[in-house]
Amino acid sequence: MKHIGEVITVRSDVLVAEGERSALPPLGTILKSDRGVLCLVVSHSIDNKIPGRMPIAYGKSIEQLEREQPQVFALMKWMFQAIPFGTLSEGSVELFLNKVVEIHTLLFETRKEERDLIFKELRFFDFLFSIDKSVFPQRDKIIVSLINAYLNDLLEVKEDEYVRIFSYISKILRNDYQTLKYIMDGVSI
Amino acid sequence: MNGSIGFLKSGSIGDGFLIRLNKTVNSESLQIGDFIVVQGDLYDYFGIIEDIRIGSSNEDVFFNPPENKVQRIAVKGAITFSEVLVTPYLMIEKSTNRVVTIKTIPEHFSDARKANERDIRIVFGGNAEKAFHVGSPLTMDERIYIDLEKLAKRNNAIFGITGSGKTFLGRIIFSGLIKHDVASLLIFDMHNEYGQFAKSEKKGKLKSLKGLFGTKVKVFDVSDKNSNADDFIKIPYGDIAAADIAMLSFLLSYSQHSEETAWIINKRFGDKWLKHVEELRSATEAEIEEKAKEWGVNSSSLSALIRHLDKLLSLDFIQNIKEDSSVQKILRYLKNGTSVVVQFSGKYANNPLAYFTVANIITRRIHELYASASEEERNKRIMIVVEEAHKLLSSDIKDKNIFGTIAREMRKYNVTLFVIDQRPSEIDSEVLSQVGTRFVMQLMDEKDMDAVFQGVGGGSRLKKILRTLQPQEVLLFGYAVMAPVPMRVREYNESFFKEVSESVSAPSAEDADELY
Numbered sequence: 001m002k003h004i005g006e007v008i009t010v011r012s013d014v015l016v017a018e019g020e021r022s023a024l025p026p027l028g029t030i031l032k033s034d035r036g037v038l039c040l041v042v043s044h045s046i047d048n049k050i051p052g053r054m055p056i057a058y059g060k061s062i063e064q065l066e067r068e069q070p071q072v073f074a075l076m077k078w079m080f081q082a083i084p085f086g087t088l089s090e091g092s093v094e095l096f097l098n099k100v101v102e103i104h105t106l107l108f109e110t111r112k113e114e115r116d117l118i119f120k121e122l123r124f125f126d127f128l129f130s131i132d133k134s135v136f137p138q139r140d141k142i143i144v145s146l147i148n149a150y151l152n153d154l155l156e157v158k159e160d161e162y163v164r165i166f167s168y169i170s171k172i173l174r175n176d177y178q179t180l181k182y183i184m185d186g187v188s189i
Numbered sequence: 190m191n192g193s194i195g196f197l198k199s200g201s202i203g204d205g206f207l208i209r210l211n212k213t214v215n216s217e218s219l220q221i222g223d224f225i226v227v228q229g230d231l232y233d234y235f236g237i238i239e240d241i242r243i244g245s246s247n248e249d250v251f252f253n254p255p256e257n258k259v260q261r262i263a264v265k266g267a268i269t270f271s272e273v274l275v276t277p278y279l280m281i282e283k284s285t286n287r288v289v290t291i292k293t294i295p296e297h298f299s300d301a302r303k304a305n306e307r308d309i310r311i312v313f314g315g316n317a318e319k320a321f322h323v324g325s326p327l328t329m330d331e332r333i334y335i336d337l338e339k340l341a342k343r344n345n346a347i348f349g350i351t352g353s354g355k356t357f358l359g360r361i362i363f364s365g366l367i368k369h370d371v372a373s374l375l376i377f378d379m380h381n382e383y384g385q386f387a388k389s390e391k392k393g394k395l396k397s398l399k400g401l402f403g404t405k406v407k408v409f410d411v412s413d414k415n416s417n418a419d420d421f422i423k424i425p426y427g428d429i430a431a432a433d434i435a436m437l438s439f440l441l442s443y444s445q446h447s448e449e450t451a452w453i454i455n456k457r458f459g460d461k462w463l464k465h466v467e468e469l470r471s472a473t474e475a476e477i478e479e480k481a482k483e484w485g486v487n488s489s490s491l492s493a494l495i496r497h498l499d500k501l502l503s504l505d506f507i508q509n510i511k512e513d514s515s516v517q518k519i520l521r522y523l524k525n526g527t528s529v530v531v532q533f534s535g536k537y538a539n540n541p542l543a544y545f546t547v548a549n550i551i552t553r554r555i556h557e558l559y560a561s562a563s564e565e566e567r568n569k570r571i572m573i574v575v576e577e578a579h580k581l582l583s584s585d586i587k588d589k590n591i592f593g594t595i596a597r598e599m600r601k602y603n604v605t606l607f608v609i610d611q612r613p614s615e616i617d618s619e620v621l622s623q624v625g626t627r628f629v630m631q632l633m634d635e636k637d638m639d640a641v642f643q644g645v646g647g648g649s650r651l652k653k654i655l656r657t658l659q660p661q662e663v664l665l666f667g668y669a670v671m672a673p674v675p676m677r678v679r680e681y682n683e684s685f686f687k688e689v690s691e692s693v694s695a696p697s698a699e700d701a702d703e704l705y
Binding site: 017024080136159163165166167169174175177178180184185189 | 212247248249250253254256259260262263264265266267293
């Protein structure tokens with residue numbers, strides 16, 4: 001299986017991974033490492049490969065620039081940030097990070113069955129709402145897209161699953177109804 | 190746990206238990222008056238839902254409410270919630286099933302569930318020797334029993350507006366008392382519902398007490414037109430005292446002066462006083478003045494007294510006779526365990542003067558005879574049933590008639606009152622406080638509702654239940670039941686007739702002959 005990214009920076013609570021141009025995982029994607037570490041994509045960034053190099057404005061469309069100045073893109077790297085939240089092993093999910101993520105760890109897409117396992121663990125939503133919204137302002141949109149993606153993959157009893165998930169989220173957000181309502185409204189069944 | 194509706198959130202013995210409902214429980218599946226059991230470690234706590242409420246943990250929800258049913262369900266439990274307030278009454282010890290009144294409370298988060306058939310059996314299941322099935326919980330079919338022995342030991346009352354089912358319930362209770370031979374009933378039957386037949390709400394006639402129990406019930410009537418009567422009421426002038434007349438002042442437009450005049454004449458002539466007054470009905474003014482001088486009373490007061498007594502003396506069953514009154518016969522029946530229904534047929538149907546005159550005089554005589562009898566002679570308990578009781582037991586006249594005395598004092602003589610009334614607020618509060626068991630049916634007037642709960646712990650809570658009652662439903666509380674119970678009165682039908690008619694031990698014909 002082709003990897004989605006490679007970890008190039010490890011901080012205490014977030015990984016920075018490099019991916020490929022045009023193939024960065026969407027926000028809200030759940031990835032796994034070859035050692036089973038699970039992480040959630042929370043932001044994207046593009047930076048120079050050469051430290052200190054400052055891009056300049058060319059005034060051309062992307063397509064034109066690709067044709068005329070391809071080195072501009074060759075000198076860039078496409079990155080994403082992901083927050084690790086647990087591990088996956090032998091068909092079960094542990095929502096606790098008990099493994100160190102090594103530098104250069106490769107990150108892969110998770111399968112539907114694996115995501116189903118994660119969503120079965122309601123404490124996963126505790127993790128989601130523990131993400132600091134002031135650091136990652138897209139948090140709530142990420143959660144909406146994550147739940148939408150999960151429910152869209154379900155073949156049946158979507159309402160029951162919606163109620164199960166939001167009953168739990170309602171407890172987490174009992175003092176923040178506006179956020180709860182925003183997320184509920186964003187999820188369609 | 191299975192059957193859990195929620196958990197104990199907070200509460201106290203005095204304020205009740207607040208149960209937070211599980212999100213899967215629809216608040217509409219519970220009703221005021223439902224029985225709830227909160228499961229502690231050592232006891233099951235038996236109580237009644239007194240209030241149901243909905244609330245929210247975050248008021249923001251009302252500025253942007255959930256848009257559809259799925260969202261509403263999703264936020265239920267955390268943002269919105271339903272709670273029931275349960276008044277605890279009893280504790281059922283888990284190891285023994287022993288039932289005791291509430292003395293402690295269970296821990297937080299104790300499971301709550303609807304009471305099941307087993308709980309109802311333990312609490313209302315009729316373990317007493319003379320238990321009698323009177324109804325069922327409002328939302329269950331399990332039977333609720335009352336302890337007839339306890340019932341008969343104190344005064345009792347059925348309260349309810351017209352059409353609430355008072356008579357219907359009364360017949361059921363009286364059937365139990367007669368069947369189990371707990372007390373001899375003396376029923377003053379204002380609307381002729383407790384004798385041979387009763388009017389059916391649907392059509393035709395239903396068996397009533399005489400129809401069900403045969404010789405265990407005797408029917409007396411003030412009118413000799415009643416072919417179903419066993420005997421007829423005749424009241425000699427001599428049986429009527431000034432005190433009896435005073436009690437009827439509200440019907441005779443009787444003044445204070447007339448009352449005093451009657452007392453003086455009664456004192457002077459003893460049991461012949463009424464005859465002397467009656468003889469003056471056709472007298473001239475001058476003759477009355479002369480008699481007034483002779484008797485030492487005011488002549489205009491005497492004239493007024495004669496005028497006021499005219500209505501009373503026009504009652505056919507009050508006669509200038511010397512023979513023993515019906516009272517002695519009635520008392521003998523009662524002492525023998527035979528119940529007596531006094532009816533008012535023909536022109537005396539719905540005649541308050543006839544009713545209250547007979548009820549008062551007969552009851553007073555029985556009181557005199559029973560109070561002066563030896564303990565052995567009054568070993569048979571007598572229960573006197575009186576309708577429209579507020580007219581006899583109001584604060585104004587309770588001291589002037591015998592019913593107030595019986596209500597207060599006669600329990601020690603084995604005589605109790607069973608009051609049937611629609612205006613409890615007009616009954617004297619001291620008398621009301623002596624009512625041991627109350628069967629409260631629909632009431633509309635706030636004053637009446639307040640009156641029935643006067644002196645009752647948690648009365649304001651029970652009032653909430655009372656407001657929800659429908660016809661044929663009753664809130665039963667007091668001495669004869671372990672906990673207040675809202676219930677549907679059982680059906681008064683063929684199966685009831687069959688049940689109560691079985692093993693009726695009527696006095697044998699020989700016994701009856703010997704006695705009467």
